[in-house]
Amino acid sequence: MTLSRRILLAYALPALPLAALYFPTYVYVAPFYAGERGVALAALGALFIGVRLLDAVTDPLMGWISDRTPARFGRRKLWLAVSAPLVGLSTWMLLVPPEDAGFGHAAVWLSALTLSWTVALTPYYAWGAEIDAGYSARARVAAWREAMTLLGTVVAVVLYNTADGAASGLRAVALLVAFGAPVCALAALVGAPEPQDFSRARLSLREAAAALRGNRPFRRLIAAYVVNGAANALPAGLFLFFIEDYLQAPDAGWLLLIYFLCAIAAIPVWTWLAKRLSKHRAWGIAMLYACAVFAFVPLLGPGDVVAFTVICVLTGFALSADLALPTAIQADVVDVDTAATGEQRTGLFFALWSVATKAALAVAGGAALIVLDVVGFRPGEANDPAALRALALLYAAAPVALKIVAVAMMWRFPLDRRAHDALRARIEASADRAAA
Known part of the structure; x- marks a missing residue:
């Protein structure tokens, strides 16, 4: 089945609204609560790690529930409808806190937001993996979704950086998400089909765990994605600190806009390359390219905004590959499990994927905040050279090293187009026999 552009859209x-929320939470919330509400960086770092520990329980549970939801209710659509108002409420409370809000307020509403994200994103990504099962088609579905992800991020960056201060910027983003999440969810529920369920069996908990352990492509992919996710989390979480305290360019928030616009522009290139070569090789090339460019960042000094702008443009081209290609590969990895077990557990697999994504973001970002606090880095204040050097190394050198490790893990990934086509043939033949 070839999906029309209307269905893909x-x-x-x-x-779009989910991304408009996701990026500010990891880039703007920590500096806001630290600078405007006086919450210690170490406390915020511990909080971000703590909510990811919560995800380790709730995400797999949500994936299992979504997989077992009766088809007549919509295995994926139901949960998107339920989550939209929850996302709106928790977003508003976290991003528009009262004047006396401190660590407790941030902890409660970041936890609530994390739970609502779980209810929304786990079934949503599973839906995308199932809506079209072709090897190249999955890259196309992921490309459309990640284009909206990047567009939502761009809108959030524009709203934040054109507002009168951090509080006004976060309020503008909160308004977008509170109204946009229900509207966009409704558009998807009406305009996109519920995918076919190819399950022909139900596994016990022990059987399910054994199948996960035996899925070597999944283990390899998720390990590489955790490493690469940590590499991406460090510069994302430290971006504002690097711009304002290291480059000493407090008005350079527009660099994020350039970065994400370049990522949107590059989506067709990576989709074409994935079709031409393979998804895992295209992803590896993108990571190596990003490393080659980002390696120059530690050489920058105060005022080197023009050079950093060039780096943002060049690395932006690699971002869209990091967003779209791994999730498309993950969808193929689910087919390994479906062919082996007879149960289509896309929700569970993407829940584990979500845990890995969030854990990489929070643990790497949270650990970086703790390290900066230990070495004496203070946002917005005069910092000694050692603290600034630690900031530069965490921001740029560590991500390059991590990405090289991820490339080594993925370069010889076994699941290419030919192997995947054989898997789909087995799955569809089994489904036909079960129907007969």
Whole structure:
């Protein structure tokens, strides 16, 4: 089945408000609560790690529930409808806190937001993996979704940086998400089809765990993604600190806009390369390219905004590959499990994927905040050279090293187009026999 652009757009739309929320949470919230509400960086770092520990329980549970939801209710659509108002409420409370809000307020509403994200994103990504099962088609579905992800991020960056101060910027983003999440969810529910369930069996908990352990492509992919996710989390979480305290360019928030616009522009290139070569090789090339460019960042000094702008443009081209290609590969890895077990557990697999994504973001970002606090880095204040050097190394050198490790893990990934086509043939033949 070839999906029309109308269906692809309808499916992709919810990614816009969810991304408009996701990026500010990891880039703007920590500096806001530290600078405007006086919460210690170490406390915020511990909080971000703590909510990821919560995800380790709730995400797999949500994936299992979504997989077992009766088809007549919509295995994936139901949960997107339920989550939209929860996302709106928790977003508003976290991003528009009262004047006396401190660590407790941040902890409660970041936890609530994390739970609502779980209810939304786990079934949503599983839906995208199932809506079209072709090897190249999955890259196309992921490309549309991640284009909306990047567009939502761009809108959030524009709203934040054109507002009168951090509080006004976060309020503008909160308004976008509170109204946009229900509207875009409705568009997807009406305009995109519920995918076919190819399950022909139900596994016990022990059987399910054994199948996961035996899925070597999944283990390899998720390990590489955790490493690469940590590499991406460090510069994302430290971006504002690097710009304002290291480059000493407090008005350079527009660099994020350039970065994400370049990522949007490069989506067709990576989709074409994935079709031409393979998804895992295209992803590896993108990571190596990003490393080659980002390796120059530690050489920068105060005022080197023009050079950093060039780096943002060049690395932006690699971002869209990091977003779209791994999730498309993950969808193929689910087929390994479906062919082996007879149960289509896309929700569970993407829940584990979500845990890995969030854990990489929070643990790497949270650990970086703790390290900066230990070495004496203070946002917005005069810092000694050792603290600034630690900031530069965490921001740029560590991500390059991590990405090289991820490339080594993925370069000889065994699941290419030919292997995947054979898997799909087995799955569809089994489903036909079960139906007969």
